Amino acid sequence: MENTPKLAVLIDADNAQAAIIDGLLAEIAKYGTANAKRIYGDWTQPQLRSWKEILLQHSIQPIQQFGYTRGKNSTDSALIIDAMDLLYTGKFDGFCLVSSDSDFTKLAARIREAGLVVYGFGEKKTPEPFVAACDKFIFTEVLQVEDEKDEKTTARRKKSTNQLKQDTKLINLIRNAVDAASDESGWAHLAPVGSYMSKASAEFDPRNYGYNKLGELISATKLFDMEERKIGDGQSKAIYVRDKRK
Template sequence: MAEDTIVRPGSDELRLAVLIDADNARAQHLENLLAEIAKYGKASVRRAYGDWTSNQLNSWKNELLQHSVQPIQQFSYTVGKNATDSALIIDAMDLLHAGHLDGFCLVSSDSDFTRLAGRIREDGLVVYGFGERKTPKPFVAACDTFIYVENLTETQTEEPVSKEPALKRDRQLDRLLSSAVDTAAGDDGRANLGLVGSNLSRLAPDFDSRSWGYKKLKDLMEAHPDYQVGSRATGDGKTPNTYVRHLKSGR
Protein backbone atom coordinates (compact mmCIF):
# COMPACT_ATOMS: atom_id res chain seq x y z
CA MET A 1 0.00 0.00 0.00
CA ALA A 2 1.35 3.45 -0.94
CA GLU A 3 2.47 5.52 1.99
CA ASP A 4 -0.09 8.26 1.37
CA THR A 5 -2.95 6.00 0.37
CA ILE A 6 -6.06 6.12 2.53
CA VAL A 7 -5.92 3.23 4.98
CA ARG A 8 -8.63 0.68 4.11
CA PRO A 9 -7.85 -2.82 5.45
CA GLY A 10 -8.19 -5.39 2.70
CA SER A 11 -9.25 -2.78 0.12
CA ASP A 12 -7.40 -4.66 -2.63
CA GLU A 13 -9.79 -7.58 -2.06
CA LEU A 14 -13.05 -5.66 -2.09
CA ARG A 15 -15.67 -6.96 -4.51
CA LEU A 16 -17.38 -3.93 -5.99
CA ALA A 17 -20.47 -3.29 -8.09
CA VAL A 18 -20.05 -0.44 -10.56
CA LEU A 19 -23.46 0.99 -11.41
CA ILE A 20 -23.47 3.80 -13.96
CA ASP A 21 -26.30 6.25 -14.60
CA ALA A 22 -25.50 6.83 -18.27
CA ASP A 23 -28.02 9.67 -18.42
CA ASN A 24 -25.93 11.62 -15.89
CA ALA A 25 -22.38 10.52 -16.71
CA ARG A 26 -20.09 10.92 -19.70
CA ALA A 27 -18.65 8.05 -21.70
CA GLN A 28 -15.31 9.85 -22.10
CA HIS A 29 -14.56 9.31 -18.42
CA LEU A 30 -15.15 5.53 -18.37
CA GLU A 31 -11.59 4.29 -18.92
CA ASN A 32 -10.08 6.60 -16.30
CA LEU A 33 -12.96 5.87 -13.95
CA LEU A 34 -12.40 2.11 -14.07
CA ALA A 35 -8.67 2.64 -13.54
CA GLU A 36 -9.48 4.67 -10.42
CA ILE A 37 -11.89 2.03 -9.14
CA ALA A 38 -9.16 -0.61 -9.51
CA LYS A 39 -7.30 1.18 -6.69
CA TYR A 40 -10.10 0.28 -4.29
CA GLY A 41 -10.95 -3.26 -5.32
CA LYS A 42 -12.24 -5.52 -8.08
CA ALA A 43 -15.15 -4.37 -10.24
CA SER A 44 -17.04 -7.67 -10.07
CA VAL A 45 -20.27 -6.17 -11.43
CA ARG A 46 -20.23 -3.56 -14.21
CA ARG A 47 -23.55 -2.18 -15.42
CA ALA A 48 -24.66 0.98 -17.20
CA TYR A 49 -28.32 2.07 -17.22
CA GLY A 50 -30.14 4.04 -19.86
CA ASP A 51 -32.41 3.94 -22.89
CA TRP A 52 -29.98 2.46 -25.39
CA THR A 53 -32.46 2.96 -28.23
CA SER A 54 -31.87 6.70 -27.85
CA ASN A 55 -29.27 8.45 -29.99
CA GLN A 56 -28.24 10.48 -26.94
CA LEU A 57 -26.29 7.50 -25.60
CA ASN A 58 -24.44 6.61 -28.82
CA SER A 59 -21.11 7.75 -27.38
CA TRP A 60 -21.38 5.05 -24.70
CA LYS A 61 -21.75 2.00 -26.91
CA ASN A 62 -18.14 1.44 -28.00
CA GLU A 63 -16.86 2.29 -24.52
CA LEU A 64 -19.13 -0.30 -22.91
CA LEU A 65 -17.90 -3.02 -25.27
CA GLN A 66 -14.23 -2.19 -24.76
CA HIS A 67 -14.49 -2.26 -20.97
CA SER A 68 -16.92 -5.16 -20.54
CA VAL A 69 -19.70 -3.07 -19.04
CA GLN A 70 -23.18 -4.56 -19.37
CA PRO A 71 -25.78 -2.14 -20.78
CA ILE A 72 -29.13 -2.38 -18.97
CA GLN A 73 -32.01 -1.26 -21.13
CA GLN A 74 -34.61 0.98 -19.50
CA PHE A 75 -37.24 2.63 -21.67
CA SER A 76 -38.45 6.11 -20.77
CA TYR A 77 -42.10 5.33 -20.22
CA THR A 78 -43.16 8.87 -19.36
CA VAL A 79 -41.66 12.21 -20.32
CA GLY A 80 -40.13 13.95 -17.31
CA LYS A 81 -39.82 10.76 -15.21
CA ASN A 82 -36.38 9.17 -14.84
CA ALA A 83 -36.99 5.45 -15.18
CA THR A 84 -33.23 4.87 -15.35
CA ASP A 85 -32.80 5.91 -11.72
CA SER A 86 -35.48 3.48 -10.58
CA ALA A 87 -33.95 0.57 -12.49
CA LEU A 88 -30.50 1.25 -11.04
CA ILE A 89 -31.83 1.53 -7.49
CA ILE A 90 -33.83 -1.71 -7.77
CA ASP A 91 -30.78 -3.60 -9.08
CA ALA A 92 -28.59 -2.11 -6.36
CA MET A 93 -30.94 -3.35 -3.65
CA ASP A 94 -31.08 -6.81 -5.22
CA LEU A 95 -27.27 -6.95 -5.28
CA LEU A 96 -27.10 -5.66 -1.71
CA HIS A 97 -29.45 -8.34 -0.41
CA ALA A 98 -27.62 -11.07 -2.33
CA GLY A 99 -24.71 -10.52 0.02
CA HIS A 100 -21.90 -11.23 -2.45
CA LEU A 101 -20.36 -7.74 -2.53
CA ASP A 102 -18.25 -5.55 -0.27
CA GLY A 103 -19.13 -2.20 -1.78
CA PHE A 104 -20.69 -0.13 -4.54
CA CYS A 105 -19.43 2.47 -6.99
CA LEU A 106 -22.29 4.80 -7.94
CA VAL A 107 -21.50 6.82 -11.04
CA SER A 108 -23.78 9.82 -11.42
CA SER A 109 -24.04 13.54 -10.75
CA ASP A 110 -27.68 13.13 -9.72
CA SER A 111 -28.82 13.70 -6.14
CA ASP A 112 -31.56 11.07 -6.58
CA PHE A 113 -29.06 8.44 -5.40
CA THR A 114 -28.45 10.09 -2.04
CA ARG A 115 -30.77 7.77 -0.14
CA LEU A 116 -29.43 4.71 -1.98
CA ALA A 117 -25.89 5.53 -0.88
CA GLY A 118 -27.06 5.97 2.71
CA ARG A 119 -29.00 2.71 2.65
CA ILE A 120 -26.01 0.74 1.39
CA ARG A 121 -23.81 2.20 4.10
CA GLU A 122 -26.37 1.22 6.73
CA ASP A 123 -25.63 -2.40 5.82
CA GLY A 124 -21.93 -1.85 6.45
CA LEU A 125 -20.81 -1.77 2.82
CA VAL A 126 -18.53 0.92 1.43
CA VAL A 127 -19.86 3.41 -1.13
CA TYR A 128 -17.67 5.21 -3.63
CA GLY A 129 -19.33 7.99 -5.59
CA PHE A 130 -18.15 9.35 -8.93
CA GLY A 131 -19.56 12.49 -10.51
CA GLU A 132 -18.86 15.95 -11.83
CA ARG A 133 -18.12 18.90 -9.57
CA LYS A 134 -21.72 20.05 -10.03
CA THR A 135 -22.90 17.01 -8.02
CA PRO A 136 -25.18 18.13 -5.15
CA LYS A 137 -23.50 18.02 -1.73
CA PRO A 138 -26.09 15.69 -0.12
CA PHE A 139 -25.10 12.89 -2.52
CA VAL A 140 -21.40 13.60 -1.98
CA ALA A 141 -21.83 13.47 1.80
CA ALA A 142 -23.79 10.20 1.62
CA CYS A 143 -20.77 8.36 0.14
CA ASP A 144 -17.73 7.12 2.03
CA THR A 145 -15.53 8.59 -0.67
CA PHE A 146 -16.52 10.80 -3.59
CA ILE A 147 -14.25 11.36 -6.57
CA TYR A 148 -14.81 14.16 -9.06
CA VAL A 149 -14.32 12.81 -12.56
CA GLU A 150 -12.63 16.03 -13.65
CA ASN A 151 -9.69 15.00 -11.47
CA LEU A 152 -9.35 11.76 -13.42
CA THR A 153 -8.93 13.36 -16.84
CA GLU A 154 -6.21 15.91 -16.15
CA THR A 155 -3.06 15.16 -18.10
CA GLN A 156 -0.31 13.68 -15.96
CA THR A 157 3.25 13.52 -17.31
CA GLU A 158 5.89 11.16 -15.98
CA GLU A 159 8.55 13.85 -16.16
CA PRO A 160 7.01 17.27 -15.44
CA VAL A 161 8.64 20.08 -17.37
CA SER A 162 8.04 22.58 -14.57
CA LYS A 163 7.55 22.67 -10.84
CA GLU A 164 4.17 21.82 -9.36
CA PRO A 165 1.74 24.72 -9.08
CA ALA A 166 1.78 27.00 -6.08
CA LEU A 167 -0.67 25.84 -3.44
CA LYS A 168 -4.05 27.52 -3.63
CA ARG A 169 -4.76 28.27 0.01
CA ASP A 170 -8.27 28.52 1.38
CA ARG A 171 -9.79 28.33 4.83
CA GLN A 172 -11.67 25.11 4.22
CA LEU A 173 -8.49 23.31 3.17
CA ASP A 174 -6.60 24.66 6.17
CA ARG A 175 -9.33 23.51 8.58
CA LEU A 176 -9.47 20.03 7.05
CA LEU A 177 -5.72 19.51 7.13
CA SER A 178 -5.41 20.85 10.66
CA SER A 179 -8.13 18.58 11.99
CA ALA A 180 -6.88 15.50 10.12
CA VAL A 181 -3.26 15.93 11.19
CA ASP A 182 -3.90 16.95 14.80
CA THR A 183 -6.27 14.01 15.33
CA ALA A 184 -3.70 11.51 14.02
CA ALA A 185 -0.69 13.05 15.79
CA GLY A 186 1.09 11.23 18.58
CA ASP A 187 2.75 12.68 21.66
CA ASP A 188 5.65 13.91 19.53
CA GLY A 189 3.28 15.82 17.22
CA ARG A 190 3.96 13.54 14.27
CA ALA A 191 1.09 11.97 12.35
CA ASN A 192 1.32 8.98 10.01
CA LEU A 193 0.49 10.18 6.50
CA GLY A 194 -1.78 7.21 5.81
CA LEU A 195 -3.84 7.96 8.92
CA VAL A 196 -4.06 11.61 7.88
CA GLY A 197 -5.49 10.46 4.54
CA SER A 198 -8.06 8.29 6.30
CA ASN A 199 -9.09 11.20 8.53
CA LEU A 200 -9.48 13.47 5.52
CA SER A 201 -11.75 10.94 3.84
CA ARG A 202 -13.98 10.79 6.91
CA LEU A 203 -14.08 14.55 7.33
CA ALA A 204 -14.78 15.29 3.65
CA PRO A 205 -15.75 12.41 1.33
CA ASP A 206 -14.81 14.50 -1.71
CA PHE A 207 -11.34 15.48 -0.47
CA ASP A 208 -8.79 14.87 -3.24
CA SER A 209 -5.33 16.38 -3.44
CA ARG A 210 -5.77 16.54 -7.21
CA SER A 211 -8.40 19.24 -6.70
CA TRP A 212 -5.50 21.50 -5.62
CA GLY A 213 -3.22 20.43 -8.45
CA TYR A 214 -1.24 17.73 -6.61
CA LYS A 215 -1.21 14.09 -7.62
CA LYS A 216 -0.56 12.78 -4.10
CA LEU A 217 -1.42 13.87 -0.59
CA LYS A 218 2.28 13.89 0.29
CA ASP A 219 2.95 16.46 -2.44
CA LEU A 220 0.13 18.66 -1.15
CA MET A 221 1.39 18.49 2.43
CA GLU A 222 4.94 19.31 1.36
CA ALA A 223 3.68 22.38 -0.50
CA HIS A 224 1.72 23.66 2.51
CA PRO A 225 3.82 26.07 4.61
CA ASP A 226 2.15 24.99 7.87
CA TYR A 227 3.40 21.39 7.71
CA GLN A 228 6.62 19.45 7.75
CA VAL A 229 6.82 16.10 5.96
CA GLY A 230 9.52 13.56 6.83
CA SER A 231 10.18 9.87 7.31
CA ARG A 232 11.33 7.73 10.20
CA ALA A 233 12.51 4.14 10.53
CA THR A 234 10.00 1.56 11.67
CA GLY A 235 12.57 -0.50 13.58
CA ASP A 236 11.77 -3.71 11.69
CA GLY A 237 13.83 -3.02 8.60
CA LYS A 238 10.81 -2.23 6.45
CA THR A 239 10.16 0.91 4.42
CA PRO A 240 10.26 4.00 6.67
CA ASN A 241 6.92 5.58 7.59
CA THR A 242 6.12 9.01 6.22
CA TYR A 243 4.90 11.45 8.83
CA VAL A 244 3.42 14.96 8.89
CA ARG A 245 3.95 17.50 11.64
CA HIS A 246 1.82 20.60 12.15
CA LEU A 247 4.33 23.43 12.59
CA LYS A 248 1.77 25.65 14.30
CA SER A 249 0.67 23.03 16.82
CA GLY A 250 3.45 23.98 19.23
CA ARG A 251 4.69 20.39 19.57
Protein backbone atom coordinates in the same frame (compact mmCIF):
# COMPACT_ATOMS: atom_id res chain seq x y z
CA MET B 1 -7.48 -12.47 -4.14
CA GLU B 2 -10.11 -13.98 -1.85
CA ASN B 3 -9.84 -10.97 0.46
CA THR B 4 -10.21 -8.42 -2.32
CA PRO B 5 -13.47 -6.48 -1.83
CA LYS B 6 -16.16 -7.40 -4.36
CA LEU B 7 -17.74 -4.30 -5.87
CA ALA B 8 -20.88 -3.64 -7.89
CA VAL B 9 -20.37 -0.82 -10.38
CA LEU B 10 -23.59 0.91 -11.46
CA ILE B 11 -23.34 3.71 -14.03
CA ASP B 12 -26.02 6.27 -14.86
CA ALA B 13 -25.29 6.83 -18.55
CA ASP B 14 -27.49 9.94 -18.61
CA ASN B 15 -25.29 11.65 -16.01
CA ALA B 16 -21.77 10.39 -16.79
CA GLN B 17 -19.35 10.93 -19.66
CA ALA B 18 -17.89 8.02 -21.62
CA ALA B 19 -14.52 9.80 -21.70
CA ILE B 20 -13.92 8.90 -18.04
CA ILE B 21 -14.15 5.12 -18.47
CA ASP B 22 -10.43 4.26 -18.41
CA GLY B 23 -9.71 6.50 -15.44
CA LEU B 24 -12.88 5.30 -13.72
CA LEU B 25 -12.06 1.60 -13.93
CA ALA B 26 -8.44 2.24 -12.91
CA GLU B 27 -9.66 4.15 -9.85
CA ILE B 28 -12.16 1.42 -8.92
CA ALA B 29 -9.38 -1.18 -9.11
CA LYS B 30 -7.70 0.61 -6.18
CA TYR B 31 -10.63 -0.29 -3.94
CA GLY B 32 -11.53 -3.80 -5.08
CA THR B 33 -12.68 -5.98 -7.96
CA ALA B 34 -15.61 -4.95 -10.12
CA ASN B 35 -17.57 -8.21 -10.04
CA ALA B 36 -20.62 -6.57 -11.58
CA LYS B 37 -20.54 -3.72 -14.09
CA ARG B 38 -23.85 -2.35 -15.33
CA ILE B 39 -24.80 0.84 -17.12
CA TYR B 40 -28.32 2.24 -17.41
CA GLY B 41 -29.93 4.34 -20.12
CA ASP B 42 -32.20 4.46 -23.13
CA TRP B 43 -29.90 2.97 -25.74
CA THR B 44 -32.22 3.98 -28.56
CA GLN B 45 -31.15 7.60 -27.97
CA PRO B 46 -28.26 9.03 -30.06
CA GLN B 47 -26.67 10.88 -27.11
CA LEU B 48 -25.51 7.56 -25.64
CA ARG B 49 -23.61 6.57 -28.77
CA SER B 50 -20.22 7.30 -27.17
CA TRP B 51 -21.03 4.81 -24.39
CA LYS B 52 -22.25 2.12 -26.80
CA GLU B 53 -18.89 2.08 -28.56
CA ILE B 54 -16.91 1.08 -25.43
CA LEU B 55 -19.25 -1.24 -23.50
CA LEU B 56 -18.03 -4.47 -25.11
CA GLN B 57 -14.39 -3.45 -24.72
CA HIS B 58 -14.78 -3.07 -20.96
CA SER B 59 -17.35 -5.85 -20.42
CA ILE B 60 -20.02 -3.50 -19.08
CA GLN B 61 -23.58 -4.81 -19.25
CA PRO B 62 -26.01 -2.29 -20.76
CA ILE B 63 -29.48 -2.17 -19.16
CA GLN B 64 -32.18 -0.79 -21.43
CA GLN B 65 -34.63 1.61 -19.82
CA PHE B 66 -37.12 3.40 -22.03
CA GLY B 67 -38.28 6.88 -21.08
CA TYR B 68 -41.96 6.15 -20.46
CA THR B 69 -42.88 9.79 -19.84
CA ARG B 70 -41.32 12.82 -21.49
CA GLY B 71 -39.27 14.83 -18.99
CA LYS B 72 -39.06 11.98 -16.48
CA ASN B 73 -35.89 9.98 -15.89
CA SER B 74 -36.83 6.32 -15.49
CA THR B 75 -33.16 5.31 -15.62
CA ASP B 76 -32.75 6.31 -11.96
CA SER B 77 -35.52 3.96 -10.84
CA ALA B 78 -34.08 1.02 -12.78
CA LEU B 79 -30.63 1.56 -11.27
CA ILE B 80 -32.00 1.85 -7.74
CA ILE B 81 -34.09 -1.33 -8.07
CA ASP B 82 -31.11 -3.28 -9.38
CA ALA B 83 -28.89 -1.91 -6.62
CA MET B 84 -31.28 -3.16 -3.94
CA ASP B 85 -31.51 -6.56 -5.64
CA LEU B 86 -27.71 -6.84 -5.66
CA LEU B 87 -27.53 -5.66 -2.06
CA TYR B 88 -29.88 -8.41 -0.91
CA THR B 89 -27.79 -11.12 -2.59
CA GLY B 90 -25.13 -10.53 0.07
CA LYS B 91 -22.41 -11.18 -2.51
CA PHE B 92 -20.87 -7.70 -2.52
CA ASP B 93 -18.68 -5.70 -0.14
CA GLY B 94 -19.37 -2.33 -1.68
CA PHE B 95 -20.96 -0.31 -4.46
CA CYS B 96 -19.63 2.23 -6.94
CA LEU B 97 -22.35 4.67 -7.98
CA VAL B 98 -21.39 6.68 -11.05
CA SER B 99 -23.64 9.72 -11.45
CA SER B 100 -23.91 13.42 -10.68
CA ASP B 101 -27.60 13.06 -9.82
CA SER B 102 -28.80 13.77 -6.28
CA ASP B 103 -31.58 11.19 -6.74
CA PHE B 104 -29.13 8.53 -5.56
CA THR B 105 -28.56 10.15 -2.17
CA LYS B 106 -31.03 7.89 -0.36
CA LEU B 107 -29.68 4.81 -2.15
CA ALA B 108 -26.13 5.54 -0.98
CA ALA B 109 -27.34 6.07 2.59
CA ARG B 110 -29.34 2.82 2.52
CA ILE B 111 -26.39 0.77 1.28
CA ARG B 112 -24.17 2.21 4.01
CA GLU B 113 -26.81 1.36 6.61
CA ALA B 114 -26.43 -2.25 5.50
CA GLY B 115 -22.74 -2.06 6.39
CA LEU B 116 -21.33 -1.85 2.86
CA VAL B 117 -18.98 0.82 1.58
CA VAL B 118 -20.16 3.27 -1.09
CA TYR B 119 -17.83 4.98 -3.56
CA GLY B 120 -19.42 7.82 -5.49
CA PHE B 121 -18.16 9.16 -8.82
CA GLY B 122 -19.52 12.35 -10.35
CA GLU B 123 -18.73 15.80 -11.67
CA LYS B 124 -17.98 18.74 -9.39
CA LYS B 125 -21.54 19.96 -9.94
CA THR B 126 -22.81 16.94 -7.95
CA PRO B 127 -25.12 18.14 -5.12
CA GLU B 128 -23.53 18.06 -1.67
CA PRO B 129 -26.13 15.67 -0.13
CA PHE B 130 -25.15 12.88 -2.55
CA VAL B 131 -21.45 13.53 -1.98
CA ALA B 132 -21.88 13.39 1.80
CA ALA B 133 -23.96 10.20 1.60
CA CYS B 134 -20.99 8.26 0.19
CA ASP B 135 -18.02 6.91 2.14
CA LYS B 136 -15.75 8.43 -0.50
CA PHE B 137 -16.61 10.60 -3.48
CA ILE B 138 -14.26 11.07 -6.43
CA PHE B 139 -14.80 13.93 -8.85
CA THR B 140 -14.54 12.60 -12.38
CA GLU B 141 -12.70 15.67 -13.64
CA VAL B 142 -9.52 14.38 -11.99
CA LEU B 143 -9.95 11.01 -13.71
CA GLN B 144 -10.06 12.65 -17.13
CA VAL B 145 -6.91 14.66 -16.41
CA GLU B 146 -5.07 11.51 -15.30
CA ASP B 147 -6.17 9.72 -18.44
CA GLU B 148 -4.82 12.55 -20.60
CA LYS B 149 -1.42 12.32 -18.84
CA ASP B 150 -0.77 15.93 -19.81
CA GLU B 151 1.88 17.33 -17.44
CA LYS B 152 1.22 20.91 -18.54
CA THR B 153 -2.49 20.52 -17.83
CA THR B 154 -1.75 19.03 -14.42
CA ALA B 155 0.65 21.88 -13.61
CA ARG B 156 -1.99 24.47 -14.50
CA ARG B 157 -4.46 22.77 -12.17
CA LYS B 158 -2.15 22.92 -9.16
CA LYS B 159 -3.27 25.34 -6.50
CA SER B 160 -0.56 27.75 -5.40
CA THR B 161 0.60 28.03 -1.80
CA ASN B 162 -1.41 31.22 -1.33
CA GLN B 163 -4.54 29.61 -2.79
CA LEU B 164 -4.17 26.63 -0.46
CA LYS B 165 -3.65 28.85 2.60
CA GLN B 166 -6.81 30.75 1.77
CA ASP B 167 -8.83 27.53 1.65
CA THR B 168 -9.92 27.53 5.30
CA LYS B 169 -11.86 24.28 5.00
CA LEU B 170 -8.83 22.42 3.65
CA ILE B 171 -6.36 23.82 6.18
CA ASN B 172 -8.67 23.07 9.10
CA LEU B 173 -9.18 19.54 7.79
CA ILE B 174 -5.44 18.92 7.62
CA ARG B 175 -4.78 20.45 11.04
CA ASN B 176 -7.54 18.43 12.68
CA ALA B 177 -6.23 15.25 11.09
CA VAL B 178 -2.64 15.91 12.17
CA ASP B 179 -3.78 16.74 15.68
CA ALA B 180 -5.87 13.56 15.91
CA ALA B 181 -3.03 11.32 14.69
CA SER B 182 -0.08 13.02 16.43
CA ASP B 183 1.99 11.84 19.37
CA GLU B 184 3.02 13.97 22.37
CA SER B 185 5.66 15.75 20.31
CA GLY B 186 3.10 16.81 17.69
CA TRP B 187 4.40 14.53 14.91
CA ALA B 188 1.91 12.35 13.03
CA HIS B 189 2.44 9.51 10.55
CA LEU B 190 1.08 10.56 7.16
CA ALA B 191 -0.99 7.38 6.64
CA PRO B 192 -3.42 7.85 9.56
CA VAL B 193 -3.59 11.56 8.71
CA GLY B 194 -4.86 10.63 5.26
CA SER B 195 -7.27 8.08 6.70
CA TYR B 196 -8.76 10.65 9.07
CA MET B 197 -9.20 13.19 6.27
CA SER B 198 -10.99 10.70 4.03
CA LYS B 199 -13.38 9.76 6.82
CA ALA B 200 -14.02 13.37 7.81
CA SER B 201 -14.63 14.57 4.25
CA ALA B 202 -16.02 12.18 1.63
CA GLU B 203 -14.94 14.37 -1.28
CA PHE B 204 -11.37 15.00 -0.10
CA ASP B 205 -8.80 14.04 -2.71
CA PRO B 206 -5.37 15.68 -3.24
CA ARG B 207 -6.04 15.54 -6.98
CA ASN B 208 -8.85 18.07 -6.56
CA TYR B 209 -6.09 20.59 -5.81
CA GLY B 210 -3.78 19.42 -8.58
CA TYR B 211 -1.54 17.17 -6.46
CA ASN B 212 -1.20 13.42 -6.91
CA LYS B 213 -0.09 12.68 -3.35
CA LEU B 214 -1.26 13.87 0.07
CA GLY B 215 2.31 14.61 1.15
CA GLU B 216 2.80 16.90 -1.85
CA LEU B 217 -0.38 18.78 -1.03
CA ILE B 218 0.46 19.26 2.65
CA SER B 219 4.01 20.34 1.83
CA ALA B 220 2.71 22.89 -0.68
CA THR B 221 0.74 24.71 2.03
CA LYS B 222 4.02 25.66 3.78
CA LEU B 223 2.17 25.40 7.10
CA PHE B 224 3.50 22.02 8.19
CA ASP B 225 6.89 20.47 8.89
CA MET B 226 7.58 17.29 6.91
CA GLU B 227 10.09 14.64 7.95
CA GLU B 228 11.09 11.35 6.35
CA ARG B 229 12.13 8.61 8.78
CA LYS B 230 13.59 5.16 8.33
CA ILE B 231 11.52 2.37 9.82
CA GLY B 232 12.12 -1.28 10.63
CA ASP B 233 15.34 -2.55 9.08
CA GLY B 234 16.02 0.82 7.53
CA GLN B 235 15.02 -0.27 4.05
CA SER B 236 11.62 1.40 4.31
CA LYS B 237 10.77 5.01 5.00
CA ALA B 238 7.74 6.81 6.39
CA ILE B 239 6.67 10.43 6.17
CA TYR B 240 5.71 12.33 9.32
CA VAL B 241 4.03 15.71 9.50
CA ARG B 242 3.68 18.36 12.22
CA ASP B 243 1.78 21.63 12.45
CA LYS B 244 4.37 24.44 12.44
CA ARG B 245 2.37 26.24 15.12
CA LYS B 246 3.36 23.44 17.52
